Amino acid sequence: MxxxxxxxxxxxxxxxxxxxxxxxxxxxxxxxxxxxxxxxxxxxxxxxxxxxxxxxxxxxxxxxxxxxxxxxxxxxxxxxxxxxxxxxxxxxxxxxxxxxxxxxxxxxxxxxxxxxxxxxxxxxxxxxxxxxxxxxxxxxxxxxxxxxxxxxxxxxxxxxxxxxxxxxxxxxxxxxxxxxxxxxxxxxxxxxxxxxxxxxxxxxxxxxxxxxxxxxxxxxxxxxxxxxxxxxxxxxxxxxxxxxxxxxxxxxxxxxxxxxxxxxxxxxxxxxxxxxxxxxxxxxxxxxxxxxxxxxxxxxxxxxxxxxxxxxxxxxxxxxxxxxxxxxxxxxxxxxxxxxxxxxxxxxxxxxxxxxPTTLSQTLVQHKRWAEGDLQILLSKHGPLIHGFGKMKLGQQMGYHVYLLWAPSCFVFLYYLVVPPLYLLNGVSLFPKVSSPWFLPFAYVIVTVNYYSMVEFLQCGGTILAWWNEQRIWLFKRTTSYLFGFIDTIFKLVGFSKSAFDITVKVTELDVSQRYEQEIMEFGSPSPMFTILATLAMLHIFSLIWVFKWLFSSSFKGLALEALFLQVVMVSVMVLINLPVYHSMFFRKDKGRMPASVTIKATLFALLLCAMFYY
Incomplete structure (x- = not known):
């Protein structure tokens, strides 16, 4: 090479x-x-x-x-x-x-x-x-x-x-x-x-x-x-x-x-x-x-x-x-x-x-390093808003922040991935009803952002499925790579750990390469990042199962579904995005499947969260 x-x-x-x-x-x-x-x-x-x-x-x-x-x-x-x-x-x-x-x-x-x-x-x-x-x-x-x-x-x-x-x-x-x-x-x-x-x-x-x-x-x-x-x-x-x-x-x-x-x-x-x-x-x-x-x-x-x-x-x-x-x-x-x-x-x-990178672990580790370094710049005297004031155009300063804010953005996404499904278990609505005028701004933002993102991606030579894969990977990175990058950066700032350099692997084993070429995701290591991904995936599937159970129960009321519509849609989309995670946890037999230890821990964590918030 x-x-x-x-x-x-x-x-x-x-x-x-x-x-x-x-x-x-x-x-x-x-x-x-x-x-x-x-x-x-x-x-x-x-x-x-x-x-x-x-x-x-x-x-x-x-x-x-x-x-x-x-x-x-x-x-x-x-x-x-x-x-x-x-x-x-x-x-x-x-x-x-x-x-x-x-x-x-x-x-x-x-x-x-x-x-x-x-x-x-x-x-x-x-x-x-x-x-x-x-x-x-x-x-x-x-x-x-x-x-x-x-x-x-x-x-x-x-x-x-x-x-x-x-x-x-x-x-x-x-x-x-x-x-x-x-x-x-x-x-x-x-x-x-x-x-x-x-x-x-x-x-x-x-x-x-x-x-x-x-x-x-x-x-x-x-x-x-x-x-x-x-x-x-x-x-x-x-x-x-x-x-x-x-x-x-x-x-x-x-x-x-x-x-x-x-x-x-x-x-x-x-x-x-x-x-x-x-x-x-x-x-x-x-x-x-x-x-x-x-x-x-x-x-x-x-x-x-x-x-x-x-x-x-x-x-x-x-x-x-x-x-x-x-x-x-x-x-x-x-x-x-x-x-x-x-x-x-x-x-x-x-x-x-x-x-x-030809494995999910390599991708997440690489982005952890990038997010960690970008946050270091943001919090230092070399940040574009401080050091670049009067020396760079405002548009260029803002452009840098698209990357520098990767790590802090993890908390916004974790909130949206954890709170709505937990509140859904108790039938508590967090968004406006479909019949409410306030529903329109939410619908407008959701449709416009995703439509624009997809059109822009297609214009740059991608496919629809590639765009969908990008949404999945962004979700994975924001809940794992950026979270760990943020934590490591804060620890280094307060002196709890020293700087390190995560090297991206350039050589791949034959069976891993074959799965990569077949577009089968690789989960074959007991990484803490995979535990988070699997826990969030199980939380959403438990929440969606509860919705179906509730829909077919005698206590179901149409007005309740109208109030919870956006939460049900959000949980359903998350389940679709996490299909490769479920597949690796319960159906795959190859070496790239989710380790059993991660599956057990994630299931227990998700059940514990549901038990804590269900009343």
Missing amino acids: VINTVLSLMACNYPPEKLTVYLSDDGWSDLTFYALLEASHFSKHWIPFCKKFSIEPRSPAAYFSSITNSVDDHLSKSKKFLSIKKLFEEMEHRINTAMKLGRISNEIKAQHKGFSEWDSGSSPRDHQTIVQILIDGRDQEAIDIEGSQLPSLIYLSREKRPEHHHNFKAGAMNSLIRVSANISNGSVILNVDCDMYSNNSESVRDALCFLMDEKEGQEIAFVQYPQCFINITKNDIYASSLRVEFPGLDGYGGPLYVGTGCFHRRETLCGKKYMKGYKFEFIEGFKRKEGSVSELEESSKFLANCVYEKGTQWGNEMGLKYGCAVEDVITGLAIQCRGWKSVFFNPTRQGFMGLP
Whole structure:
């Protein structure tokens, strides 16, 4: 996965002498280094092949997967295609073999001096800085099989020590910014996650068209591409594709920085303020320090060690900001508060493609981290209303709050999901009767909001069922992810817990993948979040059962139903939304079903709630 991303970036349609690709390996893995070494050899064949035949996408795995399904493609029958595919499969086999063994053989270690950096006394949490230039773009011998220059390729693993806080992804990015300044010092920095391969070879040129525009380009700090995914199911079961989230901010000064698929001006990322009359100087080629590869590697190591940032503004006024679970959002906000604008660019051919969460647990954990970080921003001095006052448009400040208020919104939804069904058990009406004039505003809001949401979703390329799945996932997130995010944030503010970083899993087991492709929800872990979901689901089904019992009883009166109509509708809709939860609790037999312990606890909790409120 990682080397496919690297190769897709190395093969961008851009002058190779002006392009350097860095791999920041925060896991300090010699297996990753070995895979990158293999990729450096394969790139000599892959890059000229891509440029000669105008290949898209330029991730080998994605390309070969797509062309296999195109039976009529004449290129798939050519000798060149078969030759390059064979080379890729051989490389893939070597890497997978090393992964299965879990170590690098002595024979492979002899191929490159970089393997000596992994000594027996180190570990992923306690090791020195590693900087290895695998391809030096200055070297006349760094050429592909057709004699053309190759882009530079560099491996970095920053120093880590147990006694020094490493600041998660933000710390890794800041180390990378400094090391890249010493080696290549490009004016524009693109950062992508390890699974976000380049799907459009023109992405670099497209971004530069914004940054170098003579009229408006001087005030643009970064160009943000949307996060797109390769294996989204037809009806997007986990609502991973945020179809309608970002375009609306473009007219108010620009979208958020979302951590991947983003082109930055180096100087704005390092703290430069926008000033009228500013002129962007694009560096042709690199202003690289003189010296041999070994000298460059050694001089760069100090920039990525644990003590370099001590007494500096790194993590505060320079680079990505520290102390927030969403370092990307708060960094983009700080850049915009310095007077810069951003651009959201969504071309016809998507720029970058990645892997979405393939289980419900992954989705909820990811959104917990996002909600937690967004709330940290809201409660800090860096919030858009305080820090952005007079520096940002009101519409842009409000746009940020769509995300910053995710966590607090959980209490509103919990109230609407708990109180109405409990009061329904006692026949207590919380809303106006159908015959009352006050019923109309409620009906208007319910119909209009959902109709508008559905139309907007369909216009952005979704399906009706995908829209329904999105409503379900929003409900799940608001009652679990955002609740836990809110609680964790408050605990951290009062000093009860420390900051952590929830990593999104990128590798999925085969049976989980198969259920995901069949759009079967995954509940196969005893998560506290699932206990909440199951309890709410059981509360609504008990309430609806009571309604049916009441409807068929001799004491039923039509006037009572008229008064309780909206509550009955609300409970019925919640039961429909929770159908996958009921199915996983009582009917499924696969490993992705709801654990029996969660089912029992949820049923007991729901019965206890009903018993407490029924009189």
